[in-house]
Amino acid sequence: MLGWPWLPEWLGQPEWLGQPEWPERGGGPMAVIVLRRLGLLVVSLFVASLLVFALLRLLPGDAADVLAGTSASPDQVLRIRHEIGADRSLPAQYLHWIGGVLTGDFGVSALSGASVSAELSEKLRVTAPLVGGATLLALAVAVPLGILAAARHRRASGVALSALSQLGLAVPAFWIGLMLVTVFAVDWRLLPAGGFPADGWADPVAAVRALVLPAVTLAVVEAAVLLRFVRSATLEVLHADFIRTARSKGLTRGQALRRHGIRNAALPVVSMLGLEFATLLLGAVVVENVFALPGLGEMLVADIGNRDLVKVQGTVLLVTAAVLVVGFGVDLAHRLLDPRLRGAR
């Protein structure tokens, strides 16, 4: 996959989450934390927008070439370039774009003249459920199995689960997708092989059916990562002193894990989820291509091919922003879950 499934387990701990080493400075009342993090988010988004813009200007060829194709004359190309505004200075182009973005207008596609915002929101209707569904699926599988693998880490079942997650990490996602299509769509005809209903969510059953295999594909890899994570977080907690204390009070192993362990183990997992979100979105690009799903990722690949830079910029900024915002949310969640970071006093 194209992300960071190799993030070490301890990265989930707050001290690794980009806070200053002395906790006091990262703490404070919730309002302060939220404000500070929001400020950081805005700066990050601005930096991201600059990065996207600059990176894309490296591309050879532009939308005017694509519009003109092979039969237009050179001065026709110039006219087209002027018409779509590709001949303006870079700062002017950036300002024009970012100015629009600030008001929620991502501009129009150079090729079709269609509103980018409208298209993004349409694509999100495929990608968001895909990524969301995959996350839920992965959690639903990885959390219980990860806890099981930790609780039984000395037994064959636990070792088998670990091995399975290792395998899950080693298989290319598109490969899993192809396999699933072959079995469930082509051989058994249970689910569609790809694509999304032409009328979108008008028929929710059809839409969900179209998303099942892609979401499962995405979830398999994600679950493998998460399982390992949940397992080691749980193992870590199982041997924490406070679990021993809890057991000295008379809680059985299971009770101690349930009442004291799970929430503590959840902390690193939550942080991990935030970091994995970027991976998921990138995985979505591949999976959407495997399943011919009209989502953000599929559009991104096509748009880069067509040099529809305004659209690419919009998409990448949206994706980056989503990751940053999720990171922000996860950070807040972490602080809510962990009173030590709430800075109550």
Added chain:
Amino acid sequence: MTGSVGALVRGVWGSRSGRLGAVLSGLVVVAAVVSLVWTPYDPSRVDPAASWAPVGTAHWFGADRLGRDLFSQVLVGARTTLVVAVAATAIAAAVGVGLALLATLPPRLVAEGVAHLVDVLLAFPVLLLAMVLAAVYGGSRWTAIVAIGVGAGIGLGRVTRGEVRRVLGADYVLAARAAGAGTGRIVRRHVLPNIAPTVWVQLSLILGLSVLTEAALSYLGFGTPPPTPSWGRMLSELQPYLTLRPLTLLWPGLAVVLTVLGFNLLGDGLREAGDPRLRERPAGGSDGAPRTAAAATTPASTTPAPPAPAPMAAVAPTAGSAPRTRLRWVRGEGRA
């Protein structure tokens, strides 16, 4: 450092996953080396007569539609894979460690800027970089390598930043400063050796990740271009025939899975052999297992202590015994 390399190797070999990982990774290296001197056929030679040749003595793994020998392609693919993986990993190491140092060493303004930049970059799709590089420089092996290397390097930088920070905050760095050591010396003699175990673990995982990413990039058409055989490209070329000729896809698929598995297991082995937490609190001696000092961990203030490490005293081993086993299986993966 030199003294611990041997120990590390022994440690890796001593762990079950490490050994399996070493064997699998070794296989890939052997295949790559063999491909330098011998392949049954020229892997990119088209032979219409051998189109879809079956598995047999002529073509051990069969042939593809253009009649190219699959075994030769897999063999040479190992080389490509290794080159991509190793080169990308090397770039990742340089980028990651560099960023981590920049993000932790003074001046503080630069450090914080870099730290935030890393966070933003982490949210940035690597794929885009790969596609842009492929578009600018024409999809070559190097564009994939650079994209994967930079992408992974940013992740590594994030991970390593924490490690560097941990080392910089350690007492022995303070001691070195008190002994008159400058920043350069501290980085060279203290930081780099001490983050090395974590970085090695990460790098072994990045090796695996590079293989997967290369395959995914090739699948999307941004990976290693022909005629260089690569497993990723084989997969993407052969995937239309999944239902018709599943066997042809088995070989590159298996090669990818086993290689990634090998690298990941190697990472696990490395982690078991050189767990940073274990490393930091080695075996105590008979005349005084180090106690986490009373004063150090219980400030009378309301300092929200970050999750403090388990107290040492409770699990201090006897003199000269091996590192405590308890933490071993806490951290170790896949141990029985």
Added chain:
Amino acid sequence: ACGSDGGGDADGASASSGASASTGGRANPDATVTIGAVLEPTSLDITRTSGVAPGQILLGNVYEGLVKRDQKGVVSPALATSYKISPDGRTYTFTLADNAAFQDGAAVRAADVVSSLTKVIAPNSTNPHASDLASISAVASPDPHTVVLTLKERDSGLLFNLTGPAGVVVREGATGLDGHPDGTGPFRFDSWRRGDSITLVRNDAYRGPKAKVARVVFRYLTAPNAQNNAVRTGQVDVGVISDNDLVEAYRGNPKFLIAEGTTTDKFTLAFNQDRGPLADARVRHAIRQGIDKDGLIKVLGAGTRIGSPVPPLDPWYEDLTSIDRYDPASARRLLAQAGHGGGLRLGLTIPNIYPQSIGDYVASQLREIGVTVDLRRVEFPAWLTGVYTKHDYDLSIVDHAEARDLAFYVKPGYYFGDRSPQASDLAKAGATAASDADRDTALRALARRYSEDAIADWLLLGKARQVARVGVTGYPTDNVSATYDLSKIEVAKS
């Protein structure tokens, strides 16, 4: 109602052709047909978008021109009920159908035609197909039912070109053509899910024979695998499957029909004659002789060998495959003569939208004659900029998909580079020929000139192959990538 009108005649090689079969009167007028297509248009504004993709869906289905062409290239009236060409060939007079209407109900007026065509030929036109109509100097309508085109000079290709995207008639003053293509054809544009599908619905107010299905969905499936799966699982009724192995898997399956047809997809290996070793004709001939086109067709499993850019369906076709026939020994000799006996290294640029195997094959073949090829796969826009515009390449492979594009190659600054003045003269003669026979003679000579000069190598002419579910009939089988005539498709009641 039999949907066949001759155009749908199947290629003989195929077991049976969907187009020639019929539902035997049990057609379902409410049916939806889903067509699997490969290349999605970037925009539906046909006046602004290059390439064949918009035309494939819109030409003849949503938009009509004054004239139309069938799959074989035969021109017939469309929005015009009849046309007259003056003896000097410089004045074309079209009489418009009087019951033609746009899909929003407005009647088609001569002014609409005039404005449409005038926009194309205007000096500041951004229509990428403007050069198709470059010979027109003026468009006028003496009365509401007549349109008169005045030409700068005789143009034997004009009528054909008017059937293409340059000739479509849109409403005067129409805007937002990307979102609302509004034409006069038998189908109305319904919706476009970008990245996925385009839906057309029957235009019940169409003046001619009504379409036989209620809805047509073009579903875009780029990966051959996805297209194949969609056909297999019935997600599309008709799918384009060019891969031989995949097509063969359907053979003998009673649920599917394989339809094979011709195309104008000329996979062209271009030589940059402006620079480097390829300026030397011997090297070009050597390369042509070094590539076994039959072998390529064999491994691809489909395609026709052509010796020039002229496909067999064109009236001026001549079998030139004997020029530079496969002869590696001779190729090596020629290279040695040109001073490259010790080997030659050339770059080969290919847009990444084409199958990898073509480039792999060519590279492998050229290596046998001592030419080392550095393959560069680029995205199409990078090809347009680098190769097409800047001429920065040695060898390049592209599919020249346009029909009757023989004269393109003599355009000044064309990416092939330098060519003989004779060729330009022949092209001119062909364009301004007074009769079809003259035209054919000139163009035949032109094609031979190209081939003898080795301005490029024509690797193969693609074959159109579709696999359709049994029960769907009337879909076109030839040239399906440039236009796709939906008017005769019908679906049997199930």
Added chain:
Amino acid sequence: MTAVREQADGGATGAEPLFEATGLVRSYRLARTSPFGPPGVRHAVRDVTLRLADGAALGIVGESGSGKSTLVRLLLGLDRPDAGTVRYRGRPVVAGRPRALRWFRREVQVVFQDPAASLDPRMTVGAAVAEPLACLGVPGDHDERVDEVLRAVDLDPDVRGRYPHEFSGGQRQRIAIARALAPRPRVLVGDEPVSALDVSVRAQILDLLGQLAERHRLGLVLVSHDLGVVARLCDQIAVMRGGTLVEQGATADVLSRPAHPYARALLAAVPRLPPP
């Protein structure tokens, strides 16, 4: 500073002071308590003035969090005070470029609390002990000096090639002391040098420190939370609480007649063994 007893004894104030800290203040910024209010401040060290005569031994005691380690970092020029100055033999000690403080580091060396943490686990004992010699550009044969100081702390010079984890806690602290002695300092600063050690080992290390101080005429600054430790080695004692020195004076005086209530509480709290 109100409770600071006037110095009657000449031990610390006599002649020219070796070490002199005046009005040291160091505070740490804390999190804001409201979005718009000013950030909070923790005064780790506030207005501390100290003197150390050549060859004297000063003990600083105080509870956890009283600012002892912060004070040590300031004295050593490892941290910059918000206010106040540190002078060594009259020259100001200012944290900054390592090169600029070489002269100071050659004379003042430090031993930290936890030998497991203050020795780089990836550096051989030899390299660790030689580190100050290399960093400070001490002339002479470094190898020889390393052997010498290792012997001085009762370790076999053969241990040079081994790693810290191969040693017991007490041995590790000896290594740390050897490192501190290597550049022949005149003052040895110890930040809780024995708190991490077991009782039996603690005594050994204290003995060693006492011997070395005597033999090399070392000045000692010993920070501890354990009165017993300080009482054993130091002739001067300073009691620290909440960042200030609440009591200062000759050890015997302070221990027998503590003036400040906190000092009294501290003394009373120490558990005692029954007399033999």
Added chain:
Amino acid sequence: MTTDAAVLEVTDLRVRLGGVDVVDGVSFALAAGERLGLIGESGSGKSLTALAVLGLLPAGARVTGSVRLQGRELLGGSDRELSRLRGRDLAMIFQEPSTALNPLMRVGRQISEPLRLHRGYSRQAAARAAVELATAVGLPDPQRLVRSYPHELSGGQRQRVCIAAALACRPALLLADEPTTALDVTVQAEILALLGRLVAEAGTALLFITHDLAVVAAVTRRLAVLRRGRVVETGATDDVLRAPADPHTRALLAAARLTQWNLPAAGSAAARTSP
């Protein structure tokens, strides 16, 4: 010593960990309300002895011998059976108060957890009991404090919380494993006093583990010295400290005396500075 009234009777306890007998045949007994000190250097097996009694040895430990609590054999009991006893009949306080508490749970709930578990207290009753217990262990402002999280308390306060939880059910036996090692001397003095008082009030037998001889002298009447997993000496605290029989105990004591500053004995330093 082994009377029928013994609350705890440990006989020939052996704990094998990683192929080594880290506890090697330890026997002792504790009568109701009695306090026994268990001392020894680091690694001598003190903690493992306590954990063996509690039945919470690290996984992989093999234990033999006999541990009887109020006449009932604990070794070999199932987790479920032992759970019913832990927290009710025997409880433990650990060395490190900062990690012994669940950082995510309010301390009030952690204090009253044994009551809810063993006495079936309702949520409200438990909350009330938590405040009472917090008051009993001398926590300031108990109403508010029970709603705090562990990190908001000082080390001494945290240890008080642990004590409150351990004594909530008035167990017959309390195991205290170096409960003050992590604390400041002043705080240590308070905690020791508190512990002594509460244990006396509740009539709980106390097994007090420490390596600090002075501390053990302050808390217990009887002590056992452990070395390498074996009891090398037992006896009345005063006797042992005054006249240790075992050479090892003697060495330990000598070392401890070195840093005792029985005034006016700060002589060594004074001697040194004299010219």
